[in-house]
Amino acid sequence: MTNFIKLFSGIGIVSLIFMSCQDTNTKKITENDTQAPKYVFLFIGDGMGISHVKLTEAYLHSLTQDKPGFEALSFDTLPITGISTTHANNRLITGSAAAGTAISTGYKTNIGRIGKSPDKTEKYESIAYKFQDQGYKIGIVSSVSINHATPAAFYANQDSRKYYYSIGLDLIDSDFDFFGGGGFHKADSLADKNLYALAEKAGYQIYRETINPDTLNVGEKVMLVNPILGSDAEMPYAIDRAHEGGYSLADITKAGIQQLMNDQGFFMMVEGGKIDWASHENDAATIVHEMTDFDLAVQQALNFYLEHPDECLIIVTSDHETGGLSLGNASGGYDTDFAMLKKQRMSYYRSRKISIDKSFDKSMIEDIYGIDDLSDWELSMLALAKHPQDNPDYHMDYGAYHPYLKTCNKILNLRSGVGFTNWDHTAEPVPVYAIGNSQMLFSGSYDNTDIPKKIMEACGFDY
Ligand SMILES: [Zn+2]
Structure with missing residues (x-):
């Protein structure tokens, strides 16, 4: 067990004792009560079921030990764990658009919708906009294209996840402070209106070359795009980074934290999007590398937590399981x-x-x-x-x-x-891990639509 994990295990025990003395389920922000979390992280491992976590841990353990066992990922040592159902409005087995909408807005919708009702008539507001209204800075990070379904659910309202160009326009209109990871998929759908050019015109500093992320101009709106992208404008798989180059998800997350840090607070969503892709491909070795990479990104937030334990809330979850993975x-x-x-x-x-x-x-x-x-x-x-x-x-x-x-x-x-039982998603429930201010809200068994409600309750926002 690494010192880092030991440290968090210790914090977890202390936090559990502390939190058990509070009636956190009825938490309301008052002058005499604990302040709302200022720094909120939501990590989404796309396609990550409990088996993905445990396969990775068993793999890591097997590299150094003869006897069977598990070497815990850092987020699997967090003090609070929960379990979440994931079904869509019109199908038990969900997809990333409907599940992303559930996690970002608290509403069930149909397969393929981004922040819109099943009949397409109503727009659902993402919690990212609620944070923005309260003066928080907003960051959205993904290892897949930044206008892909999961990140899109936090800033866009579109009838279909396939409307990549329109989703890109919604990204530009969001005025969020930091976008990082993958680039725009189908940036040139309208030839004279390239999405990067439009984003630049709207005031985004766009970095598409390898730079030292420490040199980003803090305070400006930034898109930090991985210099190496695949055919869907996604980052390469972690297992291939030695051949293909580029940033890790942890690099982008760290840059985002630096960019978003301010006294008013921030909300940051980070998606490990290619856990899902490798799972569709039934590619177990690639899954464990993606999972390890995702965990390193979470560790950036956990490092930040150590400096701001009372002001920070970190949640790690998934939108659905993919592959029907078994050990x-x-x-x-x-x-x-x-x-x-x-x-x-x-x-x-x-x-x-x-x-x-x-x-x-x-x-x-x-x-x-x-x-x-x-x-x-x-x-x-x-x-x-x-x-x-x-x-x-x-x-x-x-x-x-x-x-x-x-x-x-x-x-x-x-x-x-x-x-693997299939090449697609399953309706297996997914794990939720939490640490920090209001962490107890995330204990137990609930639906994915409850996750944003719990975040808003923690922050004292109206739902
Ligand atoms: Zn998928």
Whole structure:
């Protein structure tokens, strides 16, 4: 256990004793009562279920220990834990737009809506605007494109998450103080009105090159865009950063804190957006790297908390689970060997990108996944993947992905003991972790629409 985690475990115990003496569920801000939190962080691990947390912890533990166990991520040591349901208005299994809207506004809506009612007639106000009205500075950070569904739910009101350009216009109109991470997806939908140019015209300082984030001009409205972006204007996967470069989510979060710090307070939402993407791809090694990266971003807020414990509230949660991830699978029985995931050298996504012109043979699984002792069964899986049209279970085995590369990936997952039940989201409830001012509000079992209500209650805002 690291000293950092030990420190938080200690704080957690003290905080629990302290908070248990207060009736925090009826907290109201009065002259004699505790002040509302000034610095509020909301971290959203997109697609992160409890299994994602525990797989990462078991993986980290397995790297140094022979006996089974878990090395806690820092946010899994926070004093308060809760559990949240995630369903949409029109479907039990939600998506990021409806779930983002639930977490940002407190309202259920239909799949695909961003901050609007199921029938599209009503706009729901994000808590980020409520904070802005109260004089807080606002920061929105995501590892995927900044006009993607989850970040969009905090500043936009659109009938569909697919209206990237209109969502980008809403971002510019928001007048929020800091946007960081991914760039604009489809910035040029209207040729003469590039979203970056419009944002600049609206007063945003836009940084798209690698800079020292410490040199940002504090006080100005800033967009800090990762210098390396994928086809959806998203940041590269953490597992690929050594090859592709760019900032980590923690770098962007740290820069955001510096940019937002002021006496009136700030609200900051940080999304680890590619936990979801790697989970859709059933790419376990990439998931644990994304999770570790997300945790390092949370640690930036926890460092800040240590300096402002009474004024800070940090919440870490998820919008939904993706992949139906399990620790254990049918082919492995009771055996797991998560340390094996360390052999994977790049994400499935990158392997697809760099192998586009290559012939697919078993050397790929050695190069990318470090496996050179294939069993007859594994060889037969690879042989079938070379003729996927002969596979009656095509969708179950390959989803929408490259059959051969996906089979290589699957062999490593099966050997390590990771299971996936599907290529999409599930309705599994998701964890909530909290520390700081009003932390007790986040204990227990509730719905995702309760999360913004709890934040507003903590801050004394009307809902
Ligand atoms: Zn998803």
